[in-house]
Amino acid sequence: MIRPPLTPLVASLPSFVPFVGPEAQERGRGAPFRARIGANESSFGPSPKVIAAMAGAAKDMWMYCDPDNHDLKAALAAHLGVGIGNVVIGEGIDGLLNLAVRMYAPAGAAVVTSLGAYPTFNFHVAGFGANLITVPYDRDRENLEGLADAVKRNAAPLVYLSNPDNPMGTWWEAGEIRRFVESVPETTMVLLDEAYGETGPASAQPALDVSRPNLITLRTFSKAYGLAGIRCGYAIGEAQAIRDFEKIRNHYGVNRMALVAGEAAIADQAWLKEVIGKVAAGRERIAAIARDNGLRPITSATNFVTIDCGADGAFALKVLKEMLARDVFIRKPMVPVLDRCIRVSVGLPHELDIFAEELPKALAAARAG
Amino acid sequence: MIRPPLTPLVASLPSFVPFVGPEAQERGRGAPFRARIGANESSFGPSPKVIAAMAGAAKDMWMYCDPDNHDLKAALAAHLGVGIGNVVIGEGIDGLLNLAVRMYAPAGAAVVTSLGAYPTFNFHVAGFGANLITVPYDRDRENLEGLADAVKRNAAPLVYLSNPDNPMGTWWEAGEIRRFVESVPETTMVLLDEAYGETGPASAQPALDVSRPNLITLRTFSKAYGLAGIRCGYAIGEAQAIRDFEKIRNHYGVNRMALVAGEAAIADQAWLKEVIGKVAAGRERIAAIARDNGLRPITSATNFVTIDCGADGAFALKVLKEMLARDVFIRKPMVPVLDRCIRVSVGLPHELDIFAEELPKALAAARAG
Numbered sequence: 001m002i003r004p005p006l007t008p009l010v011a012s013l014p015s016f017v018p019f020v021g022p023e024a025q026e027r028g029r030g031a032p033f034r035a036r037i038g039a040n041e042s043s044f045g046p047s048p049k050v051i052a053a054m055a056g057a058a059k060d061m062w063m064y065c066d067p068d069n070h071d072l073k074a075a076l077a078a079h080l081g082v083g084i085g086n087v088v089i090g091e092g093i094d095g096l097l098n099l100a101v102r103m104y105a106p107a108g109a110a111v112v113t114s115l116g117a118y119p120t121f122n123f124h125v126a127g128f129g130a131n132l133i134t135v136p137y138d139r140d141r142e143n144l145e146g147l148a149d150a151v152k153r154n155a156a157p158l159v160y161l162s163n164p165d166n167p168m169g170t171w172w173e174a175g176e177i178r179r180f181v182e183s184v185p186e187t188t189m190v191l192l193d194e195a196y197g198e199t200g201p202a203s204a205q206p207a208l209d210v211s212r213p214n215l216i217t218l219r220t221f222s223k224a225y226g227l228a229g230i231r232c233g234y235a236i237g238e239a240q241a242i243r244d245f246e247k248i249r250n251h252y253g254v255n256r257m258a259l260v261a262g263e264a265a266i267a268d269q270a271w272l273k274e275v276i277g278k279v280a281a282g283r284e285r286i287a288a289i290a291r292d293n294g295l296r297p298i299t300s301a302t303n304f305v306t307i308d309c310g311a312d313g314a315f316a317l318k319v320l321k322e323m324l325a326r327d328v329f330i331r332k333p334m335v336p337v338l339d340r341c342i343r344v345s346v347g348l349p350h351e352l353d354i355f356a357e358e359l360p361k362a363l364a365a366a367r368a369g
Numbered sequence: 370m371i372r373p374p375l376t377p378l379v380a381s382l383p384s385f386v387p388f389v390g391p392e393a394q395e396r397g398r399g400a401p402f403r404a405r406i407g408a409n410e411s412s413f414g415p416s417p418k419v420i421a422a423m424a425g426a427a428k429d430m431w432m433y434c435d436p437d438n439h440d441l442k443a444a445l446a447a448h449l450g451v452g453i454g455n456v457v458i459g460e461g462i463d464g465l466l467n468l469a470v471r472m473y474a475p476a477g478a479a480v481v482t483s484l485g486a487y488p489t490f491n492f493h494v495a496g497f498g499a500n501l502i503t504v505p506y507d508r509d510r511e512n513l514e515g516l517a518d519a520v521k522r523n524a525a526p527l528v529y530l531s532n533p534d535n536p537m538g539t540w541w542e543a544g545e546i547r548r549f550v551e552s553v554p555e556t557t558m559v560l561l562d563e564a565y566g567e568t569g570p571a572s573a574q575p576a577l578d579v580s581r582p583n584l585i586t587l588r589t590f591s592k593a594y595g596l597a598g599i600r601c602g603y604a605i606g607e608a609q610a611i612r613d614f615e616k617i618r619n620h621y622g623v624n625r626m627a628l629v630a631g632e633a634a635i636a637d638q639a640w641l642k643e644v645i646g647k648v649a650a651g652r653e654r655i656a657a658i659a660r661d662n663g664l665r666p667i668t669s670a671t672n673f674v675t676i677d678c679g680a681d682g683a684f685a686l687k688v689l690k691e692m693l694a695r696d697v698f699i700r701k702p703m704v705p706v707l708d709r710c711i712r713v714s715v716g717l718p719h720e721l722d723i724f725a726e727e728l729p730k731a732l733a734a735a736r737a738g
Contacts, residue, residue, distance in 0.1 A: 003582035213372035229625030256598030
């Protein structure tokens with residue numbers, strides 16, 4: 001059959017989906033999960049004030065969004081202590097990563113990330129024909145020196161680093177991050193993904209530096225603010241770097257509901273603080289459950305805990321499958337050495353009860369199988 | 370100052386914004402508009418059932434969307450009488466146009482559209498380095514023969530056509546559209562934008578043909594369904610062409626609220642029918658107001674009426690500015706010959722009252738100025 005050819009680049013790409021959603025798994029199983037603690041969502045939800053704001057705004061959805069996203073940018077800028085020209089909003093950090101790769105990574109260029117880090121970034125790097133260079137984790141942390149070396153060795157125009165990190169939940173202190181940023185060439189753009197920044201120690205978050213043209217910090221309403229479904233992330237950076245997003249961003253891409261939710265979320269810092277406390281308590285609980293089962297929890301700065309199952313990737317995969325079979329949605333890292341772990345998001349207390357109840361059974365079954 | 374270089378392609382792009390939003394104009398004026406009838410939104414809003422569904426779903430926004438968009442695709446497929454594999458959802462038609470250009474238009478390739486047609490399509494064509502070939506309208510309709518000739522002459526891999534069309538509101542009957550699709554090479558992908566399909570005559574909408582690999586039909590919840598703010602469009606096509614979107618689409622890009630709203634909107638066809646009736650009545654009203662002022666309304670199949678102001682583009686621009694100065698948000702085509710017109714969206718009755726009251730004053734001022 002004759003058909004319009006895809007561009008050579010797009011034709012070369014696999015039909016890759018970075019994640020299989022829990023809904024697809026539920027459709028496959030024909031049954032819902034009892035605990036949804038695999039996607040690092042916030043089971044505590046958004047603030048009641050945010051829910052009320054969204055409900056109240058539903059009737060306004062006949063209007064396009066303000067393509068300048070002015071009001072949310074202004075709220076963020078005031079909250080962050082930067083100028084409105086230092087902020088751009090996107091369809092989640094995912095959407096901003098797509099744009100940043102397109103802006104800074106010509107086809108064939110080297111782009112550096114950690115082996116086993118965020119797969120959606122890798123998806124965009126492949127999607128625009130750049131060449132992904134991966135640096136292994138070092139003792140369950142992203143290897144800052146290794147990343148900087150890889151940047152220099154490959155003259156990479158773009159490097160991605162998350163802090164705190166996913167999937168391990170580990171982090172570097174602000175001073176280390178600053179040293180890393182200073183150690184890469186000024187011609188290399190650093191994407192610093194702070195999706196999990198709110199739940200980590202304050203000492204891990206470097207002060208925003210909007211004078212530096214080669215640093216874009218990425219944050220989101222998806223995690224601590226409890227708004228993963230609304231798709232709203234933001235980038236903070238030097239004014240020209242932020243302005244350059246205008247060249248290619250989908251100006252009407254962030255929906256009006258997301259803008260309403262984001263504004264209301266920023267306004268309710270008390271809720272954020274409360275959630276951060278619950279997340280910290282939930283991490284303790286998951287770590288205790290892991291230890292009760294003879295496993296080693298990795299100390300986490302995020303809204304999840306990654307648990308070393310004490311053997312190889314094949315064993316951890318068995319544990320994962322046994323947990324899924326027991327109606328508990330969790331995930332695991334897939335790249336060797338990290339793959340010895342499972343990853344459990346902080347859920348509601350009753351979800352962690354289910355986790356505590358099912359984990360020993362899953363471990364026993366995995367050891368027997 | 371040393372800074373990371375943009376890719377040569379992105380560096381070459383202007384910081385172009387396809388549209389200035391009414392909100393930006395209101396911020397500039399320091400006053401709100403009294404009538405918002407410029408962006409072809411549906412002032413009648415979404416169905417009350419859709420509003421209730423969104424309000425009810427607000428508390429669920431802590432969850433990521435199903436990246437397969439399964440339930441909305443299933444609802445659309447059932448409604449349209451196609452398979453679930455023939456539908457892909459995007460962040461509005463805008464988001465799908467971005468992907469389609471990226472899929473079918475290599476840098477340097479010719480892409481064909483009508484001169485003065487949808488600017489966001491042109492934005493994406495420029496954004497991916499393709500070469501836009503424009504064909505002038507013929508008597509206020511897109512020139513089907515001219516478009517097909519331009520495709521063949523330039524060996525264009527991609528052609529864009531809207532039916533009914535924006536900004537003129539005109540249309541071709543289904544048979545003419547089918548003949549156009551059949552007249553372009555099988556290696557050329559046709560993007561048929563039916564954003565305004567619901568408000569046009571049924572005879573203008575060709576039956577969906579999902580066996581043809583070179584036709585992608587685009588529809589949206591933004592217009593007749595009254596959900597412009599929610600950013601949800603969909604593409605219908607042959608299974609492989611639809612599957613190819615998986616290679617590059619942002620799998621979590623369409624937000625959870627949009628999926629909820631879309632499903633509820635499809636389920637309430639009675640509301641759609643009611644809105645279509647109101648839109649038809651509103652078009653008649655706008656046309657009558659135009660005629661009362663000695664102007665010629667162009668017969669429209671959309672939710673707006675484009676009005677020939679009877680002189681050149683400079684005069685119509687004066688009329689536009691006089692209307693804006695009178696707190697009435699409308700827009701106008703900007704490309705010569707079409708630019709002799711202003712474009713007025715069907716608003717609520719009280720908005721059209723304001724339009725009727727202000728148009729003669731704006732015309733008098735424009736003639737005097």
